[in-house]
Amino acid sequence: xxxxxxxxxxxxxxxxxxxxxxxxxxxxxxxxxxxxxxxxxxxxxxxxxxxxxxxxxxxxxxxxxxxxxxxxxxxxxxxxxxxxxxxxxxxxxxxxxxxxxxxxxxxxxxxxxxxxxxxxxxxxxxxxxxxxxx
Amino acid sequence: xxxxxxxxxxxxxxxxxxxxxxxxxxxxxxxxxxxxxxxxxxxxxxxxxxxxxxxxxxxxxxxxxxxxxxxxxxxxxxxxxxxxxxxxxxxxxxxxxxxxxxxxxxxxxxxxxxxxxxxxxxxxxxxxxxxxxxxxxxxxxxxxxxxxxxxxxxxxxxxxxxxxxxxxxx
Numbered sequence: 001x002x003x004x005x006x007x008x009x010x011x012x013x014x015x016x017x018x019x020x021x022x023x024x025x026x027x028x029x030x031x032x033x034x035x036x037x038x039x040x041x042x043x044x045x046x047x048x049x050x051x052x053x054x055x056x057x058x059x060x061x062x063x064x065x066x067x068x069x070x071x072x073x074x075x076x077x078x079x080x081x082x083x084x085x086x087x088x089x090x091x092x093x094x095x096x097x098x099x100x101x102x103x104x105x106x107x108x109x110x111x112x113x114x115x116x117x118x119x120x121x122x123x124x125x126x127x128x129x130x131x132x133x134x
Numbered sequence: 135x136x137x138x139x140x141x142x143x144x145x146x147x148x149x150x151x152x153x154x155x156x157x158x159x160x161x162x163x164x165x166x167x168x169x170x171x172x173x174x175x176x177x178x179x180x181x182x183x184x185x186x187x188x189x190x191x192x193x194x195x196x197x198x199x200x201x202x203x204x205x206x207x208x209x210x211x212x213x214x215x216x217x218x219x220x221x222x223x224x225x226x227x228x229x230x231x232x233x234x235x236x237x238x239x240x241x242x243x244x245x246x247x248x249x250x251x252x253x254x255x256x257x258x259x260x261x262x263x264x265x266x267x268x269x270x271x272x273x274x275x276x277x278x279x280x281x282x283x284x285x286x287x288x289x290x291x292x293x294x295x296x297x298x299x300x301x302x303x304x
Contacts, residue, residue, distance in 0.1 A: 040249050050244045050251070078244040085237035103236050105266075108259040111236065115243055115252060 025061040029054040049074060049119045070131065074118050081111065137182075140164040140173065140270060143230055154185050161186055164230065164270075172268045231265050232277035234258035235284055242287040250290070254283040 029035035040048045052071035059067030060075065068075060081102075088099040101107065121127050138147030139159060149157065159165075161177035176182040236258045243251025257280035265273035 048249055053245055072244070074244060078240050082237045082240055085240075089237070103234055103262075105259060105262045108234065108236055108255065108262060111240060112252070112255050112259065115240075115255065119252075 021061060024054065024057045028058055030058075047119075047122050049115045049122075051122075074114070077114070135167050137165060137167045139166075139176070140230060143232070143270075143274065145271060151181060154182060159186075173270070230270065232261055232273050233281075234261040234277060235280045238284045239280060242284045250283050250287040254280045254287070257283065 027035075035054050038048055038051045040046070041051050050072070053075055056068045056071035056075040059065075059071060084102050088095065088102045092099045135151065136148035137151065137154070138145060139149070139157070140146070141157075141159065141163065159176055159182075161175060161183070163176045164173035165176045165179050165182060166173050167179070170179075177186060234257075235254065239251055239254035239258050241251075242254055257276045260276040261273050261280065264270075264276055
């Protein structure tokens with residue numbers, strides 16, 4: 001039964017991921033109104049650490065590396081980190097130290113620091129100006 | 135003397151020593167009784183290790199393989215010292231460490247565009263520090279909170295979507 005649930009979960013995850021990749025590959029979120037806009041951006045007017053991720057994913061899936069960095073420079077590091085943690089979870093029994101390294105407190109606080117730093121940095125007028133000039 | 139143990143991440147107790155004859159526990163099961171500074175593997179509590187060793191012997195000579203994991207793992211040492219100083223947790227206790235959902239928290243922050251994700255990361259941090267301090271119940275709670283924050287940010291992201299489309303239509 002548990003095995004069965006697992007298979008269902010994996011199938012659902014794969015289908016969801018494939019759908020998301022197809023949608024974000026085919027449609028440009030900046031040209032369509034059907035993509036969700038960042039609620040914190042709507043409310044506060046500031047860019048949150050995740051703002052621009054959808055456009056960045058669209059750029060990434062279309063091979064536009066510069067566009068991805070422009071929309072959200074944190075997307076690629078975040079995806080790599082999520083990949084590392086996922087791999088560490090799967091291989092937890094074989095590589096317990098790797099798992100500890102990527103989910104330990106050093107990792108958590110580093111992530112927190114980077115996210116907060118990025119949240120502040122991207123809202124600085126200087127940074128926006130610099131980005132505009134690129 | 136009263137004993138408390140952690141089985142399947144649940145704290146249980148108080149138990150008398152006699153009760154352990156009927157409780158399924160392993161050498162790594164965290165145990166605490168008055169006088170211990172911290173949760174201690176059962177194999178390092180002399181009287182409990184004695185029970186484990188007896189079970190090992192029963193299994194070996196009784197021919198049953200009902201508790202193969204205990205047979206393999208039981209610590210066969212006569213003079214186990216009871217360590218009352220807080221120490222680094224071993225891999226046995228490590229297995230009880232609740233997930234801090236760091237990967238999901240990052241995904242919630244970056245992909246769902248939710249400030250809640252940052253709060254989830256903060257709870258992720260508290261899972262580890264509470265567990266390292268020996269506050270296992272607190273770590274469990276922080277882990278649950280982190281999980282709910284992540285679920286909430288994903289759900290909110292999905293719920294808000296149609297409304298935003300509506301707003302942009304107007």
